Structures are given as C-alpha cells and as structure tokens.
Amino acid sequence: MSPYGVESKTSPIEGLGLFATQSFSVGQKIAPYLGHTTERIDPPSSSAKSATYWLEIKPGLWLDGSFAENPARHANHSCAPNAELIYDNTVNEAWLIASQAITANDEITFDYGFSIAEGLFHPCCCRQTNCAGHIVAAPLRPALRRHLRFSRSRD
C-alpha cells in the first residue's frame, strides 16, 4: 500500500497508470516523484522505453524516476493533465501537485515536458480532444504541429 492517496493499476492511456484513491483539491500535494538526479544537456536515450521516466526538472537537471520506490513512477503523460510536477530546489524533491480537482479513481496525469526531438519517439495515447499525438511539452505543441505538417510527404 502506498502511504500516499494513489495506486498503480492498468490505465486506458498506456500500461500502468497512477490513480487517486482519495480526492485532491487544486494545489494539493499528491505524491513525491522520487529518483536520482543527473546533470546533463541531452536526455539519456530518447528512443528507449525507460526514457519516459527521465524528466528534465529544470534546465540541464534530469530526474530518473524509474525505480520501484518512486510512488508516482506510473503517472502517465496527458495533453490535458490534472497534475503538475513541481521541483522544489530547497528540499531537492519533485512532487506531483493537483492542477485540477481530482476525485478518487481519477487517473493522475501530468505534462512530461518533452522536447520535440524526444516527443517524436513517443506517441501520445491520452485520448484528449486536444491531443498533440506525441508526448511534447504544452508550449511546444504548436511548433510540433507545424513540424509534422511540413515533414509529411506530399503527393
């Protein structure tokens, strides 16, 4: 049992997802995203499946949340998420914080914040009406759409 109000179970988005076992109000802490931090410029390996556990929590600082002790490791990306990953410099911890009201059994999702280069390796299956089709940070999605439009073969 998680000490937090979350559990991992099969997700309609992909694989296992993180689900609320209680309600959370906007701004409330949900669970820490635990991991090892590494300073580097580029993501570890954009094409690896495990790359979805590597998150750039501030420029050049990467957090690997792939290990079993991370209670939030199964949180999926969504193009319309209900949580945010907030990194607190002062305590060196990243937490999922509710950005929308969450009720028990809701799947908890956040924006992985991937670059376009990373996102091209990771299709998004969030099924939101505004889904960009790839896991890409919200501010980059208009550029992704332009990229995909111009890189499509013409006939």
Ligand SMILES: [Zn+2]
């Ligand atoms: Zn999506």
